[in-house]
Amino acid sequence: MRIGIDIMGGDFAPLETTLGAIQAKRELGSGFSLVLVGDEAQTRAIISQHNGNENDFEFVGTTQVIGMAEHPTKAFSQKTDSSIAVGFRLLKEGRIDAFASAGNTGAMMVGSMLAVKPIQGILRPAISSILPKENGGVGIILDVGINADCKPEVLQQFAVLGSVFAENVYHISNPKVGLMNIGEEEEKGNLLTKETHQLLKQTPHINFVGNVEGRDLFNNNADVIVCDGFTGNVILKEAESFYSLIKKRGIHDAYFDRFDYENYGGTPVLGVNGTVVIAHGISNAKAIKNMIHLTKEVVAAALSEKIAQALSGLPVTEQVQK
Amino acid sequence: MRIGIDIMGGDFAPLETTLGAIQAKRELGSGFSLVLVGDEAQTRAIISQHNGNENDFEFVGTTQVIGMAEHPTKAFSQKTDSSIAVGFRLLKEGRIDAFASAGNTGAMMVGSMLAVKPIQGILRPAISSILPKENGGVGIILDVGINADCKPEVLQQFAVLGSVFAENVYHISNPKVGLMNIGEEEEKGNLLTKETHQLLKQTPHINFVGNVEGRDLFNNNADVIVCDGFTGNVILKEAESFYSLIKKRGIHDAYFDRFDYENYGGTPVLGVNGTVVIAHGISNAKAIKNMIHLTKEVVAAALSEKIAQALSGLPVTEQVQK
Numbered sequence: 175m176r177i178g179i180d181i182m183g184g185d186f187a188p189l190e191t192t193l194g195a196i197q198a199k200r201e202l203g204s205g206f207s208l209v210l211v212g213d214e215a216q217t218r219a220i221i222s223q224h225n226g227n228e229n230d231f232e233f234v235g236t237t238q239v240i241g242m243a244e245h246p247t248k249a250f251s252q253k254t255d256s257s258i259a260v261g262f263r264l265l266k267e268g269r270i271d272a273f274a275s276a277g278n279t280g281a282m283m284v285g286s287m288l289a290v291k292p293i294q295g296i297l298r299p300a301i302s303s304i305l306p307k308e309n310g311g312v313g314i315i316l317d318v319g320i321n322a323d324c325k326p327e328v329l330q331q332f333a334v335l336g337s338v339f340a341e342n343v344y345h346i347s348n349p350k351v352g353l354m355n356i357g358e359e360e361e362k363g364n365l366l367t368k369e370t371h372q373l374l375k376q377t378p379h380i381n382f383v384g385n386v387e388g389r390d391l392f393n394n395n396a397d398v399i400v401c402d403g404f405t406g407n408v409i410l411k412e413a414e415s416f417y418s419l420i421k422k423r424g425i426h427d428a429y430f431d432r433f434d435y436e437n438y439g440g441t442p443v444l445g446v447n448g449t450v451v452i453a454h455g456i457s458n459a460k461a462i463k464n465m466i467h468l469t470k471e472v473v474a475a476a477l478s479e480k481i482a483q484a485l486s487g488l489p490v491t492e493q494v495q496k
Numbered sequence: 497m498r499i500g501i502d503i504m505g506g507d508f509a510p511l512e513t514t515l516g517a518i519q520a521k522r523e524l525g526s527g528f529s530l531v532l533v534g535d536e537a538q539t540r541a542i543i544s545q546h547n548g549n550e551n552d553f554e555f556v557g558t559t560q561v562i563g564m565a566e567h568p569t570k571a572f573s574q575k576t577d578s579s580i581a582v583g584f585r586l587l588k589e590g591r592i593d594a595f596a597s598a599g600n601t602g603a604m605m606v607g608s609m610l611a612v613k614p615i616q617g618i619l620r621p622a623i624s625s626i627l628p629k630e631n632g633g634v635g636i637i638l639d640v641g642i643n644a645d646c647k648p649e650v651l652q653q654f655a656v657l658g659s660v661f662a663e664n665v666y667h668i669s670n671p672k673v674g675l676m677n678i679g680e681e682e683e684k685g686n687l688l689t690k691e692t693h694q695l696l697k698q699t700p701h702i703n704f705v706g707n708v709e710g711r712d713l714f715n716n717n718a719d720v721i722v723c724d725g726f727t728g729n730v731i732l733k734e735a736e737s738f739y740s741l742i743k744k745r746g747i748h749d750a751y752f753d754r755f756d757y758e759n760y761g762g763t764p765v766l767g768v769n770g771t772v773v774i775a776h777g778i779s780n781a782k783a784i785k786n787m788i789h790l791t792k793e794v795v796a797a798a799l800s801e802k803i804a805q806a807l808s809g810l811p812v813t814e815q816v817q818k
Contacts, residue, residue: 308741319678322678322685322686322687323686323687354730356641356644356725356726356729356730356733363644363726364644364645364724364726365644365645367726387729387730387733388729388730388731388732388733388734388735388736388737389733389734389736389737389740390737391734391737392737392741393737402686403678404678404685404686404689404727405726405727405730407678407709407710408676408678408709408710408727408730408731409710409730409731409734410710411678411709411710411711412710412711412713412731412734412735413710413734413738414710414711415710415711415712415713415714415715416735416738418711419630419714419751419752423749423751423752425747425749427745427747429741429745430741430745
């Protein structure tokens, strides 16, 4: 398996990305090639300064960087020798099995849409986040930010995307799918959730358990929580702010420590023809290492293929493909 | 000042409501009449059992109760001798200056709309919640649940409602108004927030500071956070679930203790012609006591009148009244 890593992506690149790659390589052992995409001289220098072995890696040198605040579409099309653009080219050409980055999320999405492309029938790819559950497990929430306005059919697909992801990558058997809403009863909610509830009820091959609420994010009521990207983003950032308050106040607690983003390594772009993993912009070496582990799991699970299969079982697919 | 209290409202009524009224009466002293609306015999019995003085209160006996799970409109119109229906009658007739309840929120809203009625020009009344700030102060978020789908003009009014409330009841001078969104830049967001941002920019007499995000709920970026009731409800319940996890895990922390709903006493219905206060259904005596204190503050601030004045300064009022 060949995993491409954007060495230039993230607030602490290329140092932390390179260190993360060194750590991941140690843990992964043989059978996995890490392809470091970025400024080759800098990357090699960091590796040797930190007692890494340059021979452990492959290098694809690039001369440009897409900054965290750059306009995604413009930067992706104009900076053709940026680490992100080159990474997607490698992925498209089959020279790597996956591409992972903590860089500009928008540019990663542009690459996913243009170079890798959505799976046939997918209305909108999604990104997810992990919810640490009280019972020790994890849940998944999607979308968390790239689809601010969603139609019910889009949320219905998110339910399928999330289920397949939870089952195949997090090994949650028959994952319970909940619809984020503001009341348990099916007639509760806004126009979007009321209509989505009806769609989810008749969606085959998912284990729809009904509405969940803000209070259910961390309990066991649902393994996969479906919402539009606006709601998901607000939920995610609220959780992050709670965690940061807890740390700031010097509270040490095994459960709350599991809110640390660096444990999870980011999210695959769900619903595209290939493995693209996006990590938090503030990723440190540990987060990058876990991004690489997650990427490996997503490739090993053949997630895209499983999603394509699951989607073909959706009765609305034809309607959706119009 | 005469404050009507729904003795039958809430999960622990009539015991906790009556105990809360006893505590409030002790703290309020003279000049405030508490009018206890509910089963008179039961209420008197609780007062005497708990060393209260029946002569401290006025009683309006009722024979019916609207349950927490009853259909609001139906129950309100059919149970004409329920504590909620009678309370609104007293308010409408001017026999009390305010009516407060921890009972069926929907029925309280029906009463607010039918008996008290929205202030002229108000598109949708709102309910709020308190956000305990890291800096020791409080912020206000609205709406938190009764308006799941909102138009930009509705959110614009919420900004005015929240500003007047924050300024006059919580004494926050020139409160900073933030729009809950998923990015700081004004072009970020969903269709609703993008359009609302433009409206808020041109709204006079409010101190609009731009977009805020889920991470800004507890910092000092905004005193009043505006969102649709779906988003607000999810935010509120997520915060409640964090607080409950913190308690469950035995963490004692002065800041997080301020998340306890019982400190705040609920929310007025903002935008109606009268003072109606709604408290959490799980209210205990302390929460009821604080509900009564809040009610007093809202009456003393002449909040409805101030809102009506502020609204008349809104350039969109005419459009809104169509």
